[in-house]
Amino acid sequence: MNLLRLIEFLRSRRQTVIYVCLGVLALVALIDAIPALVDKHDAHTKIEHLPAFWSVYGFVACVLIVLVSKAFGKAGIMTRENYYDE
């Protein structure tokens, strides 16, 4: 199957895929800093005018969500699967 071969192809070149992804990330953050490409008149607040503001926001949001949720889960929310069966 072609789709499967494509996935296998990408997996076999894992390192290249990672570099491409990092390149895309850098490009996205870079483009945000070029006024000719991204019109910041549509920004809602001043802070959004900082270059790559939303990149930082996205990364911090992700880390925050994972860490806060895990801390919340370990505070007694996560429990064994048969908790309600006993």
Next chain:
Amino acid sequence: MSSFWLHPSLILIAGALLLPLMPARLKQGWLLLVPILAFARILAMSQGVFGEVRFLQFTLVFGRVDALSNIFGYIMGLMCVLGTLYGLHVKRAAEHIAAWTYVAGSLGAIFAGDLLTLFLFWELMAFSSVFLIWFRGRKESLGAGFRYLLVHVTGGVSLLAGIILTYHGTGGNLAFTAFDVHHPDLAAWLVLLGFILNAAVPPLHAWLPDAYAEGTFSGSVFLSAFTTKTAVYALCRGFPGMDVLIVLGVIMSLYGVIYAVLENDSRRLLAYHIISQVGYMVAGVGLGTELAINGACAHAFAHILYKGLLFMGCGSVLHMTGRSKFTELGGLYQKMPWTFVFTLIGGLSISAFPLFSGFVSKSMIVQAGFEDHKLWVGFGLLLASAGTFLHTGLKVPYFIWFGKNHCAKDTWDRAAEPPWNMMAAMAITSVLCIFIGCYTPYLYRLLPYPADFEPYTSYHISETLQILLFTGLGFFLLIKKLEPTPTISLDLDWPYRMGGRAFLWLAQHPIQFIDTCVGEIYRVGGLGPLMRSSRLSGVFDNRVIDGAIDGFASSIRTLGHRLRSAQRGALQENLTLAFAVGAVLLLAFVLVFNAFAR
């Protein structure tokens, strides 16, 4: 009564009733035909008020067709076609009947022009959809179904109480229009409570992940679409601009995201993301501006499709492998690559990637928040959207189709692409998700207000790509922390699940103890003396009453016995003797009487 107006729900209910009578060779055709007819009926409806029926002192309005009800009716009809196609091979007719009745309830509520008709169809939804949970057949499904039903009945009672108070408060006017959101009375609060319970607004949300994760593989596709989005419609109609909904909506959007991090069951994770996504819509209703209401409607439309697609993807894994937990799956791209692609499209749509449906709908609500100068709404919802991509776009596809292979041998052997109808349903839904994202007029023309909104600006594309791609970076850096564990997460169903258990404990221990004590007191203090007194009564009965009666009877018998010996069978002699005795007695009486009279 107005002239006959064909309600689309009627087509579904009639189709459901006739389904068991269909010969096997026509059944699949019938299964496709009925929802297509219902959808065609919705498309053909012109706007206006139809189906007015006088009942007692009420005027029931079954067909209020306007821009708001039209968009919700349209997407419900479309999802019914896709959901039925997905479950086309399900042999149990009752499951299709339950699903269609459920959709009929949803359409009935959407086109209802008065609160009583709304309530009627509202309850029909609850009582038909529960079968989509019970038909899974597991012990856990039975319990989850009962909890689902009890919670919804409670919400229904609140709604009914609100309707009754509205009836008295308005002097008999039950028209379903906007409540006074700035000065809500008790009736409005009770109706709102009924609505937000169905919309799964915390703390009234726990029924949703509890029930939807336990539904049948195709039943959960229906469940994911209808109940919460019908509630969103009802909120758009009844409570636009109610401030408290903004706060609740933002809390919802984050609440679902937090729980999704902890979740090990793929369908429970998706259920938590329904709560998160409905949070956007609830916040949109709370903002209440034309852009926000348009956003809530557009997002409900897009959400029904991409969430249906996600449940189809995870439902396919469940159907083919019998597993839905991340700790029992992994590496399935080798066996189910197309299911992976379809689920990924659902994941990219819900995450609002450019060119996918969520991008053109979610951004309207975020924009409405910023335009209303409520920055915390905009930033809060964007925070939640990072979480959405983290789980639905990354965690679900990664831990099912890639990651460490946790599949047991039988799971791996069973794994394969699902039947053609499931693949077709997923493919069509995927195309629709991309089509909506690419060609905005299709969705925007259906919105209740004129849509003057352009999602594809350079700033918005850049903003979205940065948030999502850097969330992706965070995911891969923190992947060790996100490794699934075989655990469950306690949620706010804990009070009533443990409350039920506490009641059982009360019944089995203190109440049982009191019952035993009362029984013992009765036995010692009541039963003993009662036995003794009855024994005495028995003795009295035996010795005195029976003795007297027996003695009397014995005397009669003895007398009779003696008299018998006096009988010789000579009638003339006996008569002579009797008359003689009579004459002697008479003579003696006369003599004695005369002696005393003198």
